[in-house]
Amino acid sequence: MATQKIIKCRGESEEKVVDRVTEEIPFTIYVNEREIATLLASPRDLEDLAIGFLITAGLIKTNDDSIDVTIDDTKWRAHVTMKGDVDTDLLEKRMYTSGCGRGILFYNTTDLMYRNKGRSKLELEKKKIFELMREFQSSSIEFKETGGVHSAALASGDRIITLREDIGRHNAIDKIVGYAYCEKIDLANTVILTSGRVSSEVVLKIQKTPISGIISRSAPTDQAIRHAEAAGITLIGFVRGERMNIYYEKGRDKR
């Protein structure tokens, strides 16, 4: 967190104070010395972010063990080395369609990797989901201080394994995926908890991993629901107190 002189106003009165604000850095990822992408991110857990981004972008596989990462935190760069090279066609196509800094729309055959068939069914009781989300929401430290970050957590059936925060909701998820890769955590019976809204992009990221469900405090879009159904990823939203909406649950018919 950085500090910042600000003017705090209450009605007409003013007070000059030093407040905490969330930090933002440009973080550039190189793979085998080739520049891949620059993310605007929070300056923590950068190794997790680099790896997680490459996995959820479909550029490396979760079972690839030839990856090595060095972080240069003076220039905010990750230097990733791997055997072979990233799929150049995918890279060019992806960059072309996502030039706006917002959507990633490109599909390729690796998107089929963890499709419906192979993915575990989420086995969590409602009571457990309410408990996990309560714990998740009370755990975010920087949000309480600055209000400026999103958080994501990885949970198994009965506990939160780890939590990450970032100014970008996608980055927070990538940091979780990267952490799981580095710690060799089996993702097959885990879920992602997120503070943010769930767009198709979030589901397409999770689809690149064996994670079995997405549980959010917020709303999904219609396309996110379609993608979750197609990939067999359980999607639960608006978890607040003892309420929640099940948008898609693997193996269950809503009709």
Next chain:
Amino acid sequence: MATQKIIKCRGESEEKVVDRVTEEIPFTIYVNEREIATLLASPRDLEDLAIGFLITAGLIKTNDDSIDVTIDDTKWRAHVTMKGDVDTDLLEKRMYTSGCGRGILFYNTTDLMYRNKGRSKLELEKKKIFELMREFQSSSIEFKETGGVHSAALASGDRIITLREDIGRHNAIDKIVGYAYCEKIDLANTVILTSGRVSSEVVLKIQKTPISGIISRSAPTDQAIRHAEAAGITLIGFVRGERMNIYYEKGRDKR
């Protein structure tokens, strides 16, 4: 808004209902038949979005009157024609650095266009800001129905001129800028109201326009504050009830 069969849970009880969810579409922008970018967006005000995106990306100027837009809403495409062509170097550089679908970091000389010197100072009393934000927050229709969108509004000294909603907070702002272009609204003494957090990317977008301030319900990042100071754009955050934080106000010293 789309409708969706969902399972609503309260504690252990379940109810199958049809609920409203926010729609998401892939929207591809072509300029002179060249594909520029695909945005994930809400399917409304697409002409505004196409124009606004091109302006805030620095690809067209707010005073360029040679622009023509046709929307194909069967394929979700915008066909933009203009005299001359977009800056190809800028396009390639931008795409390269923002391949992640998140950050746009590229600067060029057009970023200096509306720097500090030429920009109007925000002239709004505190009371007016509180009033505008109250009106803004009560005006968002789709958010109330689906919880799935961000909103942005354009305001003059005394009223809200227009409001736009989108699944992307950047898109909502682009739609405002595009609307102002189409309606030939002088942006010199206007401000943007936004429901979303303010990152450097938001400030860099506004910097491409003569808009004099950004007023948000949420938090800015440290880099957003730096960019606002450099560009002479007033930046106010955490406007809630009768409280707000002034992070930078043109012509005012915080020391």
